[in-house]
Amino acid sequence: MPRSSPTVAAVDGERRELRLAGGGALSYDALVVAVGARRRAGLDGAHTFVSEDDDDGTQWIVRELELRQVRSIAFVVPPESGWSLPLYELALMTAHHAAARGVGDIALTLVTHEPEPLAVVGGDAGATLRRLLGLADVRVLAGRRATAWERRTVALDPPDPEGPLVVDRVVTLPRLSGPAIDGLPADEHGFIEVDDHMRVPGLPGVYAVGDATTFPIKQGGLAAQQAELAAALISRHAGPEPSRWVRLRAVLLTGSRPLYLQALIEDGRPKASSVAEEPPWDPPQKIAARYLAPYLAAWSDAGT
Known part of the structure; x- marks a missing residue:
């Protein structure tokens, strides 16, 4: 043992x-x-999406949409999430899968405390993400915190001037401490x-x-x-x-072709960003790092 x-x-x-x-x-x-952070539920009553490997946390969404059991979903980015890209991916892939399966008349809403989607990246990469969300008919409510979800109504701070946000399901990232x-x-x-x-x-x-x-x-x-x-x-x-800046590299899964985002971050703020359809780093791992990425690539090729 x-x-x-x-x-x-x-x-x-x-x-x-x-x-x-x-x-x-x-x-x-x-x-x-390097002990990591502690995770807790993002919003009482909601499904907390843990990671990209949370298969059950993604499949049930498409199943319920296909069965017409739900018609509306809110994806919530809480202030303490630390990295919001996985939820944007989930919203885009949900929209893509629903469209591919002919599931129409659905309402997908993304609620984020950020002033704009993926504001920590900003620049061209942030603009591309906003465009993709628009093309996927994902409504974005930025600069708002979801404080509760009761009787299908998501309480927002500040409130949405268009009225209450009423949804069948809520998916949120975990809060970190x-x-x-x-x-x-x-x-x-x-x-x-x-x-x-x-x-x-x-x-x-x-x-x-x-x-x-x-x-x-x-x-x-x-x-x-x-x-x-x-x-x-x-x-x-x-x-x-x-130097005081670091290079952030991330792969954005869209439901169709992935996009490759890069940004220069200084003191936790974006200085510049770009987006490409072909991987600008090698190997093109989702976790881009000088030593870790080649190790993960070799580990994957070995079928371990």
Whole structure:
């Protein structure tokens, strides 16, 4: 039987030790915290769409539409989601599948707290997404929070001037919160505070990467870049101080041909973006990273 990994209860930066939940401690010279975020339901009563691999979370939508059991669906992006692209994909693919199966007279609505769809990318990529949603007849209510869903009515803040949003089903992304590890500085949501180089302030030799941190975008490719940066700094071969921007790469599944999005992000804000029909990076993995993408491609080719 495999041994279970120890659970970290706290970090003692002064002693450079990890306090373990079951007792005892582990010392470290350098520490990289990559424990991810905690997920919880996005909206009471709604279906929380966990990931692109949530097969049951996508198939039931098309089945109910085909059987005419539902005629309207709202897709909700909560403020604490961290990365909204999967829900935009789900809305587009739902519209595509419904049209391909001759299911008409349906109403698909996307509610997002963002000022516009995928605002964190913006530019050409964001404009392309808005165009695709329009072509798919997905109504977009941007700059709004869904606060409740009762008796088929989605409560919005601020309200929609066109009237109440009444739907048969609601699909939402999960809300994320940080790990809140004792001894690591964190914000009010438990996310570990980091600087531009993923260093944890006040704790020499401690880094944090990925969804556990205060970096506002929670995306696999960016997390891999953060891990590479931490590894370079630890090995003392980082060279010049890294720039404040990172390159975000993402594949947008549309239901037909995928699109490849790229954006430069600085301090969590978009600086420029582009969209292409052919993959501008190789291998064209959905998680684009220098080391992780080739590994995933080889792992997939091996049929593992």
